[in-house]
Structure formats: structure tokens, C-alpha cells
Amino acid sequence: MKVLFLQDHAKTGGAARAAGRFATGLRKLGVEVAVVAGDRDIDPASFQVTGKPVRGWGRVRELFQTADSRKRCRENRADLAWEKVILSFRPDLIWIHNIEGAFKWGWSLRLVEQALQAAPVFWTLHDMWVLGDGPSYFPESEMKKRWSQSPLAKLETAMRKGRCTILTPSVWLRDLVRSVHQGGCEAWPNPLDVELFHPKTRDQVRQKLGLKDDEVLLLAAAENLADSRKGVDLLTEAWNHIRGQAGVRLGLIGRNCPKELQGDPKVFEFGVVAEEEKVARLMSAADVFVHPAKVESYGLVLEEAQACGTPVVAFAGGGIHETLEKGRTGWLLGERSASILASCLKDILSRLQELRNLRDGCRNFIEQKHGRNAFERTWSKITSCLEIVTKRPHG
Numbered sequence: 092m093k094v095l096f097l098q099d100h101a102k103t104g105g106a107a108r109a110a111g112r113f114a115t116g117l118r119k120l121g122v123e124v125a126v127v128a129g130d131r132d133i134d135p136a137s138f139q140v141t142g143k144p145v146r147g148w149g150r151v152r153e154l155f156q157t158a159d160s161r162k163r164c165r166e167n168r169a170d171l172a173w174e175k176v177i178l179s180f181r182p183d184l185i186w187i188h189n190i191e192g193a194f195k196w197g198w199s200l201r202l203v204e205q206a207l208q209a210a211p212v213f214w215t216l217h218d219m220w221v222l223g224d225g226p227s228y229f230p231e232s233e234m235k236k237r238w239s240q241s242p243l244a245k246l247e248t249a250m251r252k253g254r255c256t257i258l259t260p261s262v263w264l265r266d267l268v269r270s271v272h273q274g275g276c277e278a279w280p281n282p283l284d285v286e287l288f289h290p291k292t293r294d295q296v297r298q299k300l301g302l303k304d305d306e307v308l309l310l311a312a313a314e315n316l317a318d319s320r321k322g323v324d325l326l327t328e329a330w331n332h333i334r335g336q337a338g339v340r341l342g343l344i345g346r347n348c349p350k351e352l353q354g355d356p357k358v359f360e361f362g363v364v365a366e367e368e369k370v371a372r373l374m375s376a377a378d379v380f381v382h383p384a385k386v387e388s389y390g391l392v393l394e395e396a397q398a399c400g401t402p403v404v405a406f407a408g409g410g411i412h413e414t415l416e417k418g419r420t421g422w423l424l425g426e427r428s429a430s431i432l433a434s435c436l437k438d439i440l441s442r443l444q445e446l447r448n449l450r451d452g453c454r455n456f457i458e459q460k461h462g463r464n465a466f467e468r469t470w471s472k473i474t475s476c477l478e479i480v481t482k483r484p485h486g
Contacts (some may be wrong), residue, residue, distance in 0.1 A: 099192035129193030142197020165197030207253025261410025290400030322383030
């Protein structure tokens with residue numbers, strides 16, 4: 092079998108990492124996989140599809156085009172490049188992940204229409220963008236109003252003629268899709284390598300960071316810490332309320348560390364950490380992983396932390412509640428505010444032994460969910476769904 096992945100970024104962001112894990116898992120099972128991305132950070136054996144001209148005369152010519160003309164030219168080039176990839180690779184299945192991040196390079200919904208004409212399609216939704224008229228997330232109460240202008244609504248005719256299965260990482264997002272979309276939708280949690288994300292390096296990493304046994308490391312991570320949806324501003328405000336406590340430290344993974352935290356001697360600024368192995372090591376060294384995001388379709392990063400034996404703190408929203416067990420592997424806060432977060436962290440810091448007693452429960456919870464044969468079970472679902480969509484008549 093040959094599977095072609097279509098995603099805006101090869102490695103940047105949670106959706107790209109999730110897609111990469113599906114691709115890696117399939118390759119281990121002997122499936123021929125190729126990845127199409129809009130950026131250049133991709134495997135040499137895979138493909139870059141972009142309508143953005145190379146540096147030189149092509150870029151200069153764009154300066155003399157109107158915005159609409161430039162957009163059409165980029166889209167036409169991207170369409171042609173995508174068509175060539177499909178014809179050369181001849182996939183048995185095209186698996187689409189996030190695509191909107193590549194619209195600036197000429198991608199459009201026409202790439203999805205081409206995929207539907209060429210092969211059975213899986214489309215994994217990593218947020219609400221495809222269900223609305225712009226934002227990645229919006230209030231669920233606005234779903235009916237936004238749906239008519241959504242990408243999925245615009246593609247309904249093409250999807251009825253093609254063979255497509257919509258997938259989501261969470262039951263929460265699946266149910267939202269089912270509330271407006273007449274086609275099928277299934278929830279498939281994102282994969283997680285429990286051998287890579289493991290607590291075994293904890294003592295070694297803490298020693299390297301210079302952490303004492305009685306010090307508590309709070310850790311937070313986001314691709315862009317300045318992204319308002321990730322809530323690092325709330326964490327920054329909460330940190331101001333607790334940083335005075337003895338033995339508490341804060342670590343941040345990601346770009347754009349808040350200015351208020353830069354230079355703070357009690358804050359570790361780890362910056363961008365591209366290697367998952369290093370992310371896992373830092374997570375294993377932490378005592379609490381704090382995820383102050385407003386809403387997530389799933390919250391894979393919370394499961395990564397728990398796999399490393401680290402309890403988590405998060406605000407309830409979207410599919411986050413599906414990634415932890417409240418009271419056993421972490422804390423789920425109902426009200427999204429800096430004061431509530433600070434109050435929770437203060438309470439945690441006052442009960443350190445209870446905190447450390449949660450570590451084994453975190454690891455066990457993830458092992459039950461993502462342990463032995465987990466990806467083989469996913470593969471069984473893939474082949475079953477593929478058989479269904481292959482036999483489904485067109486039109």
C-alpha cells in the first residue's frame with residue numbers, strides 16, 4: 092500500500108508532529124509513505140508543494156501584480172505541483188492533515204478536490220477551522236451560523252462524489268463534526284511513542300539543570316509562546332503570584348518567551364526544542380506540566396507529559412478532558428483565569444508528597460492508552476476504513 096500525506100508544515104506544530112507519528116508508524120508496518128508539505132523541512136524522499144516562486148525574477152514579478160492576481164498565480168502553480176506528485180506517486184490513500192497554514196504559499200481547497208478525484212481520502216481535523224469561517228477555534232454556540240461558509244461545507248459536493256472519511260483526535264471534535272456534517276466522522280487519538288516519552292531520564296536531566304531534590308519545576312510548552320490561544324499570558328500572571336515561594340522554578344519551551352519572564356533567574360528559557368527526544372527529557376525532569384490553553388482539539392502535549400510521569404494542570408475546554416484523569420493524573424480547572432491557576436499551583440506546592448505520588452499513575456494511564464500494539468490497532472482501523480471508502484460508490 093502507498094499512502095500520501097498532505098500537510099501544510101512538515102514538522103512545525105502539533106498537527107505536523109501527530110501526522111509525522113502516523114507516517115512513522117505506517118512505515119514500520121511496511122507501508123510506503125510520502126509526505127507533501129508546503130515548507131522545505133521535509134524528508135528528501137518526500138515532496139514540497141508550493142506556489143511561491145523561487146527567489147529571483149519570479150519574486151520581482153509578483154511585486155507588479157495585484158493581490159488577487161498574485162494569489163491566483165500561486166494557487167495555479169500549487170495545483171500543478173500537487174497534480175504531478177499524485178501522478179508520480181500514485182497513492183492508494185491520501186491522508187490530509189492541516190492545510191490552511193500553507194494558503195500563503197498558494198494552497199487552496201482545490202488541493203482537497205484533486206485528492207478526492209485521485210484516491211480514497213482520510214482527512215484528520217486538528218482544530219475547528221474546517222467547520223467555520225476563519226478562526227481555528229470559536230464558541231460552539233456559533234457553529235450553525237459559521238457552518239455555511241466553512242471549508243467542509245464548500246466541499247460537500249466534491250466529497251459526495253469522492254471517497255472521504257473525516258477523522259478527529261477527540262470525541263469532542265468528532266461530535267461537533269457530526270452535528271453539522273452529513274458524512275462519516277470517527278475519533279482516532281493521535282499516536283504516542285511511550286518508549287520515547289518515558290520518565291527514565293528524570294534524575295539525570297534534573298542534575299544537568301542544577302535542580303535540587305526539593306526544588307519543583309513547572310514546565311509549559313507551545314510552538315509560539317506569544318500565541319494568545321495558548322494562554323501563556325495567564326501563566327505569566329500566575330507566576331508572579333507564586334515565584335516568591337522557595338524552591339519553585341519555571342521552564343518554558345517555545346519561541347517568543349514573554350518579556351516579563353526574560354532574565355528571571357528562576358525561569359529556564361529553553362527556546363525552540365525541535366527534537367522530540369529532548370522534549371521528552373525536559374518533561375521527565377518537570378514536576379508539573381502546566382497547559383493554560385483556552386481550548387484544544389485534543390491536547391497531545393498533556394499525554395506526552397504524563398507518559399514521562401509528570402502530572403498536568405490544564406483548563407477545561409475542547410477535548411482536553413479526554414487526555415487526563417482528573418485527580419489521578421492531574422488537575423482540570425473549570426474557570427480560565429490567572430488567579431484560579433495561581434491558586435491551584437499554590438495548593439499543589441503545599442502538598443509535594445501527594446504530587447510525587449501521582450507520577451506512577453500518570454505513566455500507567457498512558458501505557459494503558461498507548462502501550463503495546465496500540466498502533467497495530469490503529470492500522471486495523473485504517474485498513475477497515477480504507478476498505479469501506481474504496482468500495483463506496485461515487486456520486
